[in-house]
Amino acid sequence: MSQIHVTTKINGDETEFLCGPEETLLDVLRDHLGMTGTKEGCGTGDCGACSVTVDGRLVCSCLMLGAEAEGHEIGTIEGVAKGDELHPVQKKFLDHAALQCGICTPGFLVAAKALLDRTLEPTEEEVRYWLAGNLCRCTGYDKIVRAVMDTAAELRGA
Amino acid sequence: MVRVKIWGSLRTATGGAEEVEVEARTIRDMLNALAEAHPGLAPQIDRGVSVSVDGAIYRDSWLTPVEGAKEVVLLPRLAGG
Amino acid sequence: MALDDRFHNRDFKVVGNRVTRPDGIDKVTGRARFGADMTAPGMLIAKVLRSPHAHARINGIDTSKAEALPGVKAVVTYADFASAHAPDDDNLVNCMAKDKALYDGHAVAAVAAISTAVARKALKLIEVDYEVLPHVTDVDEAMKPDAPVLHEDAQDESVPAGTPKNVVRRYEFGHGDVDAGFAQADKVIERSFRTEAAHQGYIEPHACLASYGSDGRADLWCCTQGQYAVRAMCAGMLGMQASDLRVTASEIGGGFGGKTTVFIEPVALALSRKAGKPVKLVMERSEVFRASGPTASTSIDCKIGMTKDGRITAGRAELRYQGGAFPGSPVEFGAMSGFAPYDLENVQAIGWDVVTNRPKQAAYRAPGAPMAAYAVESVIDELCQELGLDPLEVRIRNCAHEGTLSPYGVTYPKIGLEETLKAVQSHPNWTAPLGPNQGRGVACGFWFNFGGNTCVSLNIDEDGTVSLSTGNPDIGGSRASMSQMCAEELGIPYDRVRCSIADTSLLGYNDVTDGSRVTFAVGLATIKAAQDAIKKMCGRAAAIWGIPEDAVEWEDGCAKPAGPNAGEHPPMSLAEIAAVSSQTGGPIAGHYECNADGAGVSFATHLVDVEIDPETGFTKVLRYLVAQDAGKAVNPDYVEGQFQGGAVQGIGWSLNEEYIYGEDGRLQNAGFLDYRIPVASDLPMIDTVIVEVPNPGHPYGVRGVGETSIVPPLAAISNAVSHAIGKRMTQIPMSPPRIVEALEG
Ligand code: FES
Ligand code: FES
Numbered sequence: 001m002s003q004i005h006v007t008t009k010i011n012g013d014e015t016e017f018l019c020g021p022e023e024t025l026l027d028v029l030r031d032h033l034g035m036t037g038t039k040e041g042c043g044t045g046d047c048g049a050c051s052v053t054v055d056g057r058l059v060c061s062c063l064m065l066g067a068e069a070e071g072h073e074i075g076t077i078e079g080v081a082k083g084d085e086l087h088p089v090q091k092k093f094l095d096h097a098a099l100q101c102g103i104c105t106p107g108f109l110v111a112a113k114a115l116l117d118r119t120l121e122p123t124e125e126e127v128r129y130w131l132a133g134n135l136c137r138c139t140g141y142d143k144i145v146r147a148v149m150d151t152a153a154e155l156r157g158a
Numbered sequence: 159m160v161r162v163k164i165w166g167s168l169r170t171a172t173g174g175a176e177e178v179e180v181e182a183r184t185i186r187d188m189l190n191a192l193a194e195a196h197p198g199l200a201p202q203i204d205r206g207v208s209v210s211v212d213g214a215i216y217r218d219s220w221l222t223p224v225e226g227a228k229e230v231v232l233l234p235r236l237a238g239g
Numbered sequence: 240m241a242l243d244d245r246f247h248n249r250d251f252k253v254v255g256n257r258v259t260r261p262d263g264i265d266k267v268t269g270r271a272r273f274g275a276d277m278t279a280p281g282m283l284i285a286k287v288l289r290s291p292h293a294h295a296r297i298n299g300i301d302t303s304k305a306e307a308l309p310g311v312k313a314v315v316t317y318a319d320f321a322s323a324h325a326p327d328d329d330n331l332v333n334c335m336a337k338d339k340a341l342y343d344g345h346a347v348a349a350v351a352a353i354s355t356a357v358a359r360k361a362l363k364l365i366e367v368d369y370e371v372l373p374h375v376t377d378v379d380e381a382m383k384p385d386a387p388v389l390h391e392d393a394q395d396e397s398v399p400a401g402t403p404k405n406v407v408r409r410y411e412f413g414h415g416d417v418d419a420g421f422a423q424a425d426k427v428i429e430r431s432f433r434t435e436a437a438h439q440g441y442i443e444p445h446a447c448l449a450s451y452g453s454d455g456r457a458d459l460w461c462c463t464q465g466q467y468a469v470r471a472m473c474a475g476m477l478g479m480q481a482s483d484l485r486v487t488a489s490e491i492g493g494g495f496g497g498k499t500t501v502f503i504e505p506v507a508l509a510l511s512r513k514a515g516k517p518v519k520l521v522m523e524r525s526e527v528f529r530a531s532g533p534t535a536s537t538s539i540d541c542k543i544g545m546t547k548d549g550r551i552t553a554g555r556a557e558l559r560y561q562g563g564a565f566p567g568s569p570v571e572f573g574a575m576s577g578f579a580p581y582d583l584e585n586v587q588a589i590g591w592d593v594v595t596n597r598p599k600q601a602a603y604r605a606p607g608a609p610m611a612a613y614a615v616e617s618v619i620d621e622l623c624q625e626l627g628l629d630p631l632e633v634r635i636r637n638c639a640h641e642g643t644l645s646p647y648g649v650t651y652p653k654i655g656l657e658e659t660l661k662a663v664q665s666h667p668n669w670t671a672p673l674g675p676n677q678g679r680g681v682a683c684g685f686w687f688n689f690g691g692n693t694c695v696s697l698n699i700d701e702d703g704t705v706s707l708s709t710g711n712p713d714i715g716g717s718r719a720s721m722s723q724m725c726a727e728e729l730g731i732p733y734d735r736v737r738c739s740i741a742d743t744s745l746l747g748y749n750d751v752t753d754g755s756r757v758t759f760a761v762g763l764a765t766i767k768a769a770q771d772a773i774k775k776m777c778g779r780a781a782a783i784w785g786i787p788e789d790a791v792e793w794e795d796g797c798a799k800p801a802g803p804n805a806g807e808h809p810p811m812s813l814a815e816i817a818a819v820s821s822q823t824g825g826p827i828a829g830h831y832e833c834n835a836d837g838a839g840v841s842f843a844t845h846l847v848d849v850e851i852d853p854e855t856g857f858t859k860v861l862r863y864l865v866a867q868d869a870g871k872a873v874n875p876d877y878v879e880g881q882f883q884g885g886a887v888q889g890i891g892w893s894l895n896e897e898y899i900y901g902e903d904g905r906l907q908n909a910g911f912l913d914y915r916i917p918v919a920s921d922l923p924m925i926d927t928v929i930v931e932v933p934n935p936g937h938p939y940g941v942r943g944v945g946e947t948s949i950v951p952p953l954a955a956i957s958n959a960v961s962h963a964i965g966k967r968m969t970q971i972p973m974s975p976p977r978i979v980e981a982l983e984g
């Protein structure tokens with residue numbers, strides 16, 4: 001099996017890896033790079049547990065080949081906090097108890113951060129639609145939506 | 159003597175009686191006595207039952223006393239999600 | 240269990256606070272390790288070959304080509320378990336088909352190889368000689384005399400002779416004379432209902448890593464609701480001693496009952512034993528749908544009589560649940576629970592457990608109860624409608640109280656159902672105005688809850704912190720509530736306690752995290768273990784002071800001299816006692832084990848408003864309210880979370896989620912695209928009211944809260960939809976095509 005050599009940036013760090021032509025970015029992150037914070041809930045683009053950003057755009061890493069990461073900047077859950085300083089949305093998830101089992105949480109946080117990077121004034125409806133690609137089976141979304149709205153309010157100084 | 163309530167589908171084993179009396183100090187005595195007096199109950203007791211004693215539900219709790227209890231009810235083995 | 244009201248009215252310092260969970264940081268940073276996140280050196284990857292047929296005899300399996308493929312290290316079939324297992328272990332036959340494939344997706348063989356790609360390739364090289372048999376997936380069809388038979392001998396003595404063989408169990412509950420009761424009614428309504436099978440839908444697929452050593456000892460890492468149950472089942476299937484198998488529960492990405500049993504764990508162990516290397520096995524999402532344990536689908540007839548002024552005179556239900564290819568659908572819990580919210584003189588419920596060519600059902604949050612509640616609460620609603628009565632008033636009029644004889648024969652101790660009904664009645668949602676195409680529905684629900692085997696240890700660390708070990712995986716924040724109860728009892732701050740989930744080698748048997756038992760039973764054991772440690776700490780203080788042990792009492796985290804002859808000694812705090820523990824007799828620990836009882840039953844009332852789009856049949860949930868009795872909410876955030884999560888699972892089940900089988904007996908929607916669970920944009924905020932009627936069986940009054948919240952939604956939403964469209968709905972889910980059909984019909 002011939003492996004493909006890929007050069008990319010992950011959470012700001014220059015990263016090189018070898019991957020099979022059929023392997024997804026999610027496989028690469030989890031199985032080759034040991035970055036298991038990104039989760040696999042379906043492998044078919046339906047749950048959002050594998051959410052990452054590619055050049056700032058939110059994507060399902062299970063739907064993108066590892067080889068396609070060449071030359072792009074990837075952001076994962078491991079890069080959301082800066083060192084041991086949590087991102088405000090991470091703090092708000094804890095304050096609002098916006099997680100129960102926590103398997104969906106990395107995906108939600110990456111997605112929520114991507115939203116907050118675009119706007120600090122999302123309506124509840126916008127938050128709900130933005131996060132509609134992320135499944136959570138435990139919480140019923142109530143506390144997740146509140147946590148994101150509250151983060152936006154805090155960030156805009158409201 | 160303990161009066162034990164039997165659920166509907168087990169009453170074929172008690173000749174239709176909704177309640178039967180057995181001599182027993184503990185849940186274990188009671189289950190043994192029930193199986194002996196009404197052999198038709200034995201397969202269900204072997205598969206597993208719960209027992210409610212005055213409103214508290216016990217599973218596999220042989221040594222719990224039943225003597226003097228106001229209400230003892232045989233129940234299917236409880237489980238949950 | 241001692242009923243001690245002293246505790247219920249105490250002034251809690253830590254319990255009841257909305258503390259941050261101890262595993263929080265790990266879970267928001269991606270550091271937490273779930274089932275699929277573990278690796279081992281030299282690890283192989285396993286894949287499972289699954290039957291494409293709903294029902295087929297397996298005449299032979301040829302694995303030689305797969306075994307010959309370079310990179311394949313082991314292939315297993317049922318034969319690899321045959322020497323060890325007990326004669327008819329349904330769980331084993333479900334994990335690996337024996338002589339018949341019983342459903343689409345049933346495992347028939349498994350491969351361990353050096354990579355996923357090689358394992359996949361190897362699966363294609365396994366040749367299975369199937370003789371396809373006729374199949375049945377529908378519960379009513381399966382009960383017919385000419386239905387294809389799954390098992391010749393699965394029917395037990397509860398079923399009347401001559402009943403078709405797929406009917407395997409019969410249950411009956413109730414009291415009084417229902418016919419006499421119906422005769423007293425002014426109005427009697429009888430309806431037939433159907434509910435389709437739903438899946439728990441946990442986002443984390445089943446995953447495990449097995450490592451079997453040549454010394455016959457093994458380690459298993461897996462996502463499960465109960466590591467001890469996994470050990471017991473796997474050790475039995477593999478012919479191992481329990482102590483030779485150490486099972487560690489990973490962080491678990493949801494379970495809801497679906498991870499109370501095993502599917503892949505014994506297979507991974509068998510592969511590891513054969514290959515002599517660690518084996519990782521992770522289900523794909525389609526496998527989760529096809530071959531884990533969804534809930535039963537049902538067909539229910541329900542008849543209820545009511546007087547003009549709203550008194551229920553009698554209720555009768557006949558429930559038929561198919562639980563997949565093996566006996567064990569939760570129909571008895573349906574039959575016991577459907578009428579449980581009501582004080583009825585005459586009640587009868589008959590349950591039939593039926594096998595079909597579907598995956599073996601597993602528990603799903605209050606297993607069996609939502610479907611029965613759906614039927615009962617729908618008929619009550621229709622009676623209220625026909626008689627022009629207020630559905631909330633009627634429920635308040637008929638609801639069960641302390642002293643009510645339940646339909647399953649037990650007289651209730653203190654319960655909080657009426658309080659939940661009144662909480663709904665005084666909530667603004669009850670009087671919010673409704674517009675066109677909108678409807679309001681209300682329903683009650685009940686769940687038993689239980690206690691069970693529990694073993695807890697805690698160590699007083701030398702610096703005055705506390706390490707608490709419990710044996711139940713934490714699915715929804717229970718480490719926080721255990722730490723709270725521990726801190727409360729010891730009288731120390733919450734952040735001094737660290738709760739860990741022990742592997743199976745460290746504590747005695749703990750029942751699985753199910754039956755809403757953890758906060759109740761593990762909490763109770765934690766409190767008792769803390770009391771055990773307190774006793775020892777008081778003993779140390781007494782020895783230091785040279786006074787009798789019983790002259791020392793524990794207050795606010797300190798040992799204090801008490802009573803007239805204790806003398807004057809400054810109090811010693813937990814930290815001070817811990818600091819000198821080495822000089823006063825060595826480390827201090829507390830322990831408690833029990834088979835807990837006294838889990839109080841739990842009731843809820845839900846209220847929902849919906850709006851129907853008459854063109855498309857789409858249902859929008861406008862408002863949703865959960866009022867539930869929690870006994871005592873240890874951590875209100877997570878109690879609300881359980882209420883909301885259960886309600887939303889119920890919303891999904893009632894509006895969209897269903898297992899769809901084709902004519903060929905194959906599951907047609909084995910993915911999240913076609914099996915659609917609710918997403919954020921489908922929902923409003925879920926309002927909650929926590930009612931607290933203390934459970935007399937727990938020192939702090941705690942009741943389980945995890946399950947009841949999924950019981951009322953099916954009925955509440957069906958009632959709301961029925962009012963919105965002016966037609967009585969009798970099938971779940973009420974997907975848009977079904978609503979359009981009802982509107983046109
Ligand atoms: S794993 Fe990628 S969307 Fe589910
Ligand atoms: S917290 Fe469990 S899936 Fe979201």
